[in-house]
Amino acid sequence: MNNDELSRLMKQAQNKTGIDINKMKEASDKGQLDDFVNKNLSSQATAQLKNVLSNKEACEKLLSTPQAKELMKKLMEGK
Numbered sequence: 001m002n003n004d005e006l007s008r009l010m011k012q013a014q015n016k017t018g019i020d021i022n023k024m025k026e027a028s029d030k031g032q033l034d035d036f037v038n039k040n041l042s043s044q045a046t047a048q049l050k051n052v053l054s055n056k057e058a059c060e061k062l063l064s065t066p067q068a069k070e071l072m073k074k075l076m077e078g079k
Contacts, residue, residue, distance in 0.1 A: 017041075025075055
């Protein structure tokens with residue numbers, strides 16, 4: 001996935017969820033991602049996300065996808 005494709009994917013995610021990806025990255029950088037998720041996702045989506053993140057196998061499966069790897073790389077730039 002190149003930068004244009006990643007940008008397009010992030011814009012689609014932003015449009016679909018209404019969540020500003022840059023604000024999410026900023027919250028993550030400040031160690032406030034949990035607060036951001038609680039404020040910006042529905043209670044059901046928050047519960048699903050926390051369930052996946054607390055399940056080691058599900059988390060590893062999710063993070064092993066090429067899309068997740070590329071997104072994490074992009075989010076980690078500048079750290």
